Amino acid sequence: MYRSLDYSLSWEDITKYLERAGATLPATLVAVAPDNEGIVAVTTDGGTAVYASLDGGYEWENVNLPALPA
Secondary structure: OEEOOOOOOOOEEOHHHHHHOOOOOOOOEEEEEOOEEEEEEEEEHHHOEEEEEOOOOOOOEEOOOOOOOO
């Protein structure tokens, strides 16, 4: 996973921060808040986990959504 702070002139690999939070990669879906690019959510672990970041991807937290009924 990469992010840019300079309108795509350069990119920073932030994968290690997501892995440090316990995520199993790859991240399959990524959502960025339209009114605050620092708020990011991704699905990982085969789509069974959601991790969120409030600081643009440096710190991540497992959101622990409840399982859907079968």
